[in-house]
Every structure is written in C-alpha cells, then in structure tokens.
Amino acid sequence: MLAYALRRLLSTIPVMAIVALLVFSLLYLTPGDPAVVLAGEQASETDIARLRTAMALDKPYAERFLIWVGGAVRGDLGVSVFSNRPVIELIVQRLEPTVALTLGSLLIAIVLAVPLGTLAAWRSGGALDRIVMGFAVFGFSIPVFVLGYLLIILFSVHWDLLPVQGYRPIAYGVGPFLEHLALPALSLGIVNAALIARITRASMLDVLNQDYMRTARAKGLSTSRILIRHGLRNAAVPIVTIIGIGFAMLISGVVVTETVFNIPGLGRLTVDAILRRDYPVIQGVILVFSLTYVVVNLLVDLSYGLFDPRIRY
Amino acid sequence: MTANPPLLAVEQLTVSFRSGRRESPAVEDVSFTLDAGETLAIVGESGSGKSVTSLAVMRLIPDPPGRINAGRILLNGKDLLALNDSDMQRIRGNDIAMIFQEPMTSLNPVMTVGTQIAESVRLHQGRNTAEARQHALDMLRRVQMPSPEQRLDQYPHELSGGMRQRIVIAMALACNPMLLIADEPTTALDVTVQAQVLDLMRTIRSELDAGVLLVTHDLGVVAEMADRVLVFYAGRVVESAPVRSLMRRPRHPYTLGLLGAMPRLSTRGGTRHERLLEIPGNVPPPGSRGPGCYFAPRCAYATQECRDAQPPLEEKHAGHLAACWHSDELEEPA
Ligand SMILES: Nc1ncnc2c1ncn2[C@@H]1O[C@H](COP(=O)(O)OP(=O)(O)O)[C@@H](O)[C@H]1O
Numbered sequence A: 001m002l003a004y005a006l007r008r009l010l011s012t013i014p015v016m017a018i019v020a021l022l023v024f025s026l027l028y029l030t031p032g033d034p035a036v037v038l039a040g041e042q043a044s045e046t047d048i049a050r051l052r053t054a055m056a057l058d059k060p061y062a063e064r065f066l067i068w069v070g071g072a073v074r075g076d077l078g079v080s081v082f083s084n085r086p087v088i089e090l091i092v093q094r095l096e097p098t099v100a101l102t103l104g105s106l107l108i109a110i111v112l113a114v115p116l117g118t119l120a121a122w123r124s125g126g127a128l129d130r131i132v133m134g135f136a137v138f139g140f141s142i143p144v145f146v147l148g149y150l151l152i153i154l155f156s157v158h159w160d161l162l163p164v165q166g167y168r169p170i171a172y173g174v175g176p177f178l179e180h181l182a183l184p185a186l187s188l189g190i191v192n193a194a195l196i197a198r199i200t201r202a203s204m205l206d207v208l209n210q211d212y213m214r215t216a217r218a219k220g221l222s223t224s225r226i227l228i229r230h231g232l233r234n235a236a237v238p239i240v241t242i243i244g245i246g247f248a249m250l251i252s253g254v255v256v257t258e259t260v261f262n263i264p265g266l267g268r269l270t271v272d273a274i275l276r277r278d279y280p281v282i283q284g285v286i287l288v289f290s291l292t293y294v295v296v297n298l299l300v301d302l303s304y305g306l307f308d309p310r311i312r313y
Numbered sequence B: 001m002t003a004n005p006p007l008l009a010v011e012q013l014t015v016s017f018r019s020g021r022r023e024s025p026a027v028e029d030v031s032f033t034l035d036a037g038e039t040l041a042i043v044g045e046s047g048s049g050k051s052v053t054s055l056a057v058m059r060l061i062p063d064p065p066g067r068i069n070a071g072r073i074l075l076n077g078k079d080l081l082a083l084n085d086s087d088m089q090r091i092r093g094n095d096i097a098m099i100f101q102e103p104m105t106s107l108n109p110v111m112t113v114g115t116q117i118a119e120s121v122r123l124h125q126g127r128n129t130a131e132a133r134q135h136a137l138d139m140l141r142r143v144q145m146p147s148p149e150q151r152l153d154q155y156p157h158e159l160s161g162g163m164r165q166r167i168v169i170a171m172a173l174a175c176n177p178m179l180l181i182a183d184e185p186t187t188a189l190d191v192t193v194q195a196q197v198l199d200l201m202r203t204i205r206s207e208l209d210a211g212v213l214l215v216t217h218d219l220g221v222v223a224e225m226a227d228r229v230l231v232f233y234a235g236r237v238v239e240s241a242p243v244r245s246l247m248r249r250p251r252h253p254y255t256l257g258l259l260g261a262m263p264r265l266s267t268r269g270g271t272r273h274e275r276l277l278e279i280p281g282n283v284p285p286p287g288s289r290g291p292g293c294y295f296a297p298r299c300a301y302a303t304q305e306c307r308d309a310q311p312p313l314e315e316k317h318a319g320h321l322a323a324c325w326h327s328d329e330l331e332e333p334a
C-alpha cells in the first residue's frame, strides 16, 4: 500500500510536468510578442524592454521554461503585471474563500446525495425514488448561476434569512462565516449532489441484488444496518470516483459562483486576471487548480483499497 | 390434552411472482411439519419451488416481484407471517438461520469473515466486540476450519469454496438456531469438498437439537441425511414420507422416476452423476397447467382422471402421503 502510494505519487510528476508545459506555453500561444502582451496596452517601449530582460524573454524557450518551472517548484510564480505583487501572495490571499466554498459544497453534495441515492435504490420504482431522481435531473440541468440567483431571491430578498452576497473569513466568527457561505455552497453543491445521487443509486441497486445482501437480511440485521454497513461499503468505489470527477466540475463552478455571490476567491482572481490579461496570475491559478485536481485523483485512487480489500496494489 | 406444537408447521402456503401483469404461483398449497431434532429434506427438480419455500419461512421472498398469497408459517405455534418487521428481525439469524447455496457470492466481499460471523452474535445476544470475536473463533473451530485464528481477519476472496461454505455454516450456527434451513448447501462445491461439508453437517446436527430443513436435488444426500422427505413437483408437494419408506416404495410416479434416475452408487468412477432430469419432458410453466395433475403430461400412468382432477395429498400407508390417483399401481423400483 505504502509502496503503491509512493509509486502513484511519483507517477503524478510527468502529469504535472505536462500541465506545467501547457500552462507555460499559454503565453506563447497567444499571438504577438509575449513582452508586449505582458506589459499591457499602455506600456512604453522602455517598459517592454525592461520586462523582456526581467522575465528572461530574450533567452531560448527551453531555458525560459526551466527557469519558470524552477521558480514554480520553489513557490515563485512570478509577479502580477497588474498589481506588481508576487502571484503566490495573491493566490494565498484568495485561497480561504475558495477552499471553504469547495469543501462546503462538496460536504453538502455528499450529505444530500449519498443518503438520498441509497434510499432511492432501496425503494426503486417507488415514489421516493421518483422524487429523488426528479430532483437529480433538475439539479443537473439548472445552471449554477441561475440557481444561485434563485436562492438569493428566495432566502435573502424574499425571506431575508441570509446575506445576499460577500464573504466573511472564518477568523471573524463561525456564525457570519457560515451565513455567508450557505447559499453559494448550496448552489454549487446541488449540481454535484445530482450527479452523486444518480451514481449512488445505480451502484446501490447493483449491490442490493447481490446474494450477500440476502445473507445480511437472513442474519436479522436492521434495514439501516444492511444498507449502510453491507450496502454502502460495497457500493463505495463508483461513488468515490464520481466525487473525484465532480471535483473537477467544482473548479469551473467556483469561478461562476464566486462571481454571482461576489466572493473574493481564486475564481474571481482568475476572472479578473483574464480580463486584465494578467498572464502570470492566470498561469499561477491554473497551475494551482491542476495540482489540486491531480492530488484529489491520487487520494481517490488510494481510497479504493480502503473500501475494497480485493483491490491490491 | 394439548400436544406441543411442532417446531415448524407450514400450512397451505402459496407464494407467487408477478411478471408484468401476470402473477404466477411458484409454490401452491404446501403444507408440512418439522419437529425439533428432525431433518426434513425437500427434493425436486430445479424450479420446483424448493428455494421459494425455504425463503418464505425466513420471510425473505423478494417483494416485489414475489408475494406470499396465503398460508401460515408457525414456529412453535407462533405465526411468523403475522409478525411485524422488527419482531421478524429478532427471529432471523437467531431462532431460524439459513445456509445458502452459493458460498462464492453469499459472503460480503468487503468484510472480514470474523466480523461477519460475530455480527449476528453481537446483534442477537448483545455481546461486546471482544466476546463476539472470541465466539466467532469458537465457531470457526466448530466448523473445523483449518488455522482458525488466522482466518478471522481474512476476507472471503482469500478462502476456497469449501472454506467459504464453512464460514456460511459458522455464521448460521452462531446463535444456536432452533431451526436450520440449508438450501443446497453442497451443490456448488467440488465432490470431495461436498463430502467433507456433508460430514460436518452431520456432526453438527447430532450436536444440535435443531430441526433441519434440507433442500437438495440430490437423492444421495437425502438418503444419507434426512429422516423424512417432501417431494416437490411444479410448486406442489406430491409425496411426503419417511426416507426409508420412500426409498423402498415410492407412491408417486415422479418420485419413482427420480429414484430411477439416481445412480445405484452415489459415485461412479469418482464423480457423482447428476441424472435427475432424465424423466422425459419438462415441468409445465405456470401458465400452461391444466386442471389435473401437473405431472400427468410426463407420466406413464396418466389416465383421463389425472388430466381432469388434481389428486389430493393423501395417506397411502402409515406416515406416507402421496398425491396420485394411481399410487397402488406403481411398481417397486427395480
Ligand atoms: N426472484 C424471482 N423472481 C421471479 N420468479 C421467481 C423468483 N424466484 C423464484 N421464482 C419462480 O419460482 C420458481 C421456483 O423457484 P425456486 O424455488 O428457486 O426453485 P428451486 O426448486 O430450484 O429452488 C421458479 O421457477 C421461478 O418461476
């Protein structure tokens, strides 16, 4: 297991290298002189020349890439063209709201979807099943921003229960933090909940038909114990897989949700950076998102062995 | 004077399965009793309703599509069909336990076998984890599992078919059930392992005062294990008799056919021959059954009477019942 974990960890290195190469090339895929692109529209000739030497743009491509990667590995992602501050600093500043939003919505998705999907499978064909699957179709088809505005209108404007927009860091108190997080996490969580509920249902349906589930009933176990202890553990691998895949969708959802709810997170940083053509920031954010995704996938892979002892590494 | 009720009494049980709009019976009007310490075998071709009957006793008929339409199932005089779910859960695995046919698939693949055996003891006897684990170990010794300590923490996929069936048996016996239902416990196993598992079941039966309902389609197993036999045909009991009486002189042509299909020696050239299906013809599907005896289309003795009216299950000899209009004309098996 440990050896496998190490091997899997090592195998992420080439993946990350390819990601890094693509992210780095981003700048050079856009037409024009990178120095001009970087410096922005109002830059003077001297500004551009200064930038060219500062960013080693006069060096060969491969060398520049290695310099950039070397910096990135040490946490140096360059300097924002717009604010002149280190990219890594901007990212760290914006990290908390995004992490809170991502984990919050993931938590909501799992807490909603796994029990509902399980119950739907248990009562498949019945009213509960239809309600849950109806909810899943709805949740999956409604765009995040539409759902976000709907929730704002209902909970903030109509019932005046929750703040309309914004973010409060957890350091200023858990109460306000949760109040502000609730609606964005919910609107982002629903899409994922829909996906996870469907997979949970399908996976559980398969498991419920297995002989060992009848054995469990023959022991006199209660329904809840049969479903949770015997059912869910056997159904877990596809569920965990879809949670991992859903994570990738969360990243794009974060950009939209942070815009709708005016949350100063990485998503907003990305949007702003794109609008300002702030390439070092764009590169940095994409790199962070990719790294997160690779790590989540790694964790998902490793978790299979915890759920199913037949999986040997 | 009130006699003690039998351990198990099944009365006029009918179970049917729905497919689309049609509901067809899998078991029809089945009645039998079983006493403590007794082994009752149910034999019959595959599809004759043996498993459905044993699942009905556990109230484990998958619903939908299945349903118990009529009848009573009395355990020590108490009707199981009248119990609510939680009372039935207290009986399952505790008073009544079941050994299933498929050891390869009837164990949970993601739980250690020790946990699976300990689970019902913890549930029904309220033992703590350590006690239940010790009990599981004792059970493994009882089913003669090689190196039991080591097995406790293994998963089903690490064990052979024979070992898995021992686990299934250990699980069933964990709470000392008064009624043990074994649905073809050896069918899925290799011949040599079959013999070992049968040996084990015999030992256990002699230690236990439980009643055993043994489902099998192997008359060799019946001869070795059972006290009495029920012969099922197309969901109905066609003959019910003590083993020796049945073997000596069957009173139903179907049983005669089964006995004729049974090899004289249970092993021939090392392998057991499966020849139950050598009676010509097939079991009529529920839709195409006439008003008469379901076996009539395949029966050498059938007359018009047989095609017109279902023969009742009647006593033909002391303790020997058969449902046939022509019982007295049957020849003794050659
Ligand atoms: N889950 C089920 N769904 C539909 N029909 C079933 C089901 N289980 C059993 N049956 C019906 O009941 C009949 C008897 O099956 P069963 O009791 O399993 O036979 P066997 O004597 O081989 O154990 C089958 O022929 C089938 O038509």
Ligand SMILES: [Mg+2]
Pocket: B050, B051, B052, B183, B184
């Ligand atoms: Mg069967």
